[in-house]
Amino acid sequence: MKNEEEVKDEILAAARELIQQYGIDKTTMRDVARVASKGKSTLYYYFKNKEEIFDAVIRDEHDELYLKVKKAVDSEDTMEEKLKTYLISKITTLVQKRKQYAFLIENESHHFNIKNFFTLSFEVNGERELAFIRSILLDGAKNEGYNFDVSGVIGIDVLSDAFMTYLRGVEIEVSLNRGFESINEKADLMVKILLKGLK
């Protein structure tokens, strides 16, 4: 017999599957119940309401995403590689997710919701991503001799901020399905642009 936590997870799994495919608004409690093989009212036994369920789903999803990227980055050695890996790993993961929605692209009427998902992602991971990037740059300054304070204008804060902003642009572009065939190259170039003249 399952305990409370397990049932909750089953429900969240169902909700996640649906939210990824249809977005929040178009996913109904009935859908979730069906996929979770539960009665509709059972959802209300475990969660206060729809919002609580979908909030949990989103938080989970983005946690995962952040952890995955972080792990990839941590396995790199140099700052430049870390930054590139950050970009590449994030894009790759997002593109992957994007594929799950593939069919929605054609289906214009749904297409608001796909983006919704991506947009939310930023809100959840914002703070820790920025902190993480800063720490990468900091390490670069300490261990690899980068100098971010050239001519008094550019500093670590400025650069990590810029990197973050760029990252967000990338995410949106993925969500809009812009071609990202040459991810590696693009990441390479961007890192070059940002870092040129800083060492």
Next chain:
Amino acid sequence: MKNEEEVKDEILAAARELIQQYGIDKTTMRDVARVASKGKSTLYYYFKNKEEIFDAVIRDEHDELYLKVKKAVDSEDTMEEKLKTYLISKITTLVQKRKQYAFLIENESHHFNIKNFFTLSFEVNGERELAFIRSILLDGAKNEGYNFDVSGVIGIDVLSDAFMTYLRGVEIEVSLNRGFESINEKADLMVKILLKGLK
């Protein structure tokens, strides 16, 4: 006596107001009718359905946005100023819009939709923005001696692409209400980062 176009505009104005406040999904035809001081069915006299109305609204809104930014940029002389102005004018306009939604930040249940609006913005203006930025860089190369082909890696395409991506990140950040108190400074810095070493 109003002609057809005027009435349509009245309806679109009402729809726009509501879409900005509540997002598409939460805005009902009844709401639009009420705000436009029309009967619900009147909307259907002028538009085929909900989608047609909201499509028009969004297209208008983004047209406006693009034109406003373009105008501001065109009034500048140097490439660097143009790029800065691009960022500043876009951010400023978006922040302004953002204020209209202010109260929604508290109102968690609505907040998905705000972002919806921004996300769509990208889709509509994508192409022409990129082209516009390229033309700015091109002029810079021709008239101001910028050289984007240093060390074989960076070119106009790469840079305009990077600028666009960054721009998108900025838009998202605005939509998430990240502080943009020091817009001018931030724009200044970013342009410096992108252009450093290219002249």
Next chain:
Amino acid sequence: MKNEEEVKDEILAAARELIQQYGIDKTTMRDVARVASKGKSTLYYYFKNKEEIFDAVIRDEHDELYLKVKKAVDSEDTMEEKLKTYLISKITTLVQKRKQYAFLIENESHHFNIKNFFTLSFEVNGERELAFIRSILLDGAKNEGYNFDVSGVIGIDVLSDAFMTYLRGVEIEVSLNRGFESINEKADLMVKILLKGLK
């Protein structure tokens, strides 16, 4: 410039066309207006309301039907031929009309309305059809020596009534698209059944 009667006729023609295809309930004033190339409100200038239009249409339609059948029958000489022609000409005409609706047969959702049309037909022509049939039988008795009062049970009234009832059954069957490939034979047989032993 057209006079009132002409415009009314144009409207009725449009209405008739639509009623035949879609039935009364599914035909809207807007449809009629469009087909008649008039403004919707113009219909209300010429007719009090929807009902008045459709009433007129039906009356016309059935008038035509009756007249056509009567003409065919009158051109025959003997009673037996008249009765057969009555059946054949009515069935043929109805089958013809039926063909205009052909596509509706597949389209289940519409199929109530087709029948509606036929049913109404009975109401309008009832009286005069009965009278007409009686007169045919009467002529037969007078001129051809038929004796409808055999064994005290059957009389002209009984027989004309039976013929009428049978006729109605035929109409319904046509409306339900029952095969009527062998109309002539069927008419022949029925008349034989009814008249057998009466001369």
Next chain:
Amino acid sequence: MKNEEEVKDEILAAARELIQQYGIDKTTMRDVARVASKGKSTLYYYFKNKEEIFDAVIRDEHDELYLKVKKAVDSEDTMEEKLKTYLISKITTLVQKRKQYAFLIENESHHFNIKNFFTLSFEVNGERELAFIRSILLDGAKNEGYNFDVSGVIGIDVLSDAFMTYLRGVEIEVSLNRGFESINEKADLMVKILLKGLK
């Protein structure tokens, strides 16, 4: 405590009541819900949509009708009595139903729909009625010495077909409220007409 089937039946009962009074088009889900003392959405818990409800009602209604007539006929002994009973019992039952609509006769605007009901009846019971009548005639031929093949023209198929067609005419006439005060006599006469000279 009611089980699913019971509730469904309650809803169908309400729907039937209304359909009989107002016809399908004019009966709304709201009406049905009110009469069934249920919430409007409850109907959708038990049935997929309006069509499913009204389909069920009609099918039930006609099933009943057929069974009732069949039972009455089966209790008779001779072919002649069976045929008469068929006519009488059918007419009687229909007239009875007709009374439920009585007031609609005045109410012109509704009167299309009444007929709708009758018309549908034919479609549903068509096949089995014909088969039943054939079997009655067959028995008559076998057990009572009727000979339907006189003079090479009339056969069982022809006669059962004629009887059915006549029956349908009767149904329509009932639906149009033609007087059927002397049902027994009329049935008697018709059977005589059809069978005269066949034994």
Next chain:
DNA sequence: GATGAATGAGTCTTCATTCAT
């Protein structure tokens, strides 16, 4: 004489949520 514009009332349907069991 003709109609564009406007609409109130109503239709079917969906959904999150509650509650008795």
Next chain:
DNA sequence: TATGAATGAAGACTCATTCAT
């Protein structure tokens, strides 16, 4: 613990009709 049953509220959309011009 789990859910079947029930529903209020709302949503998009349609239509016959009116009326000022």
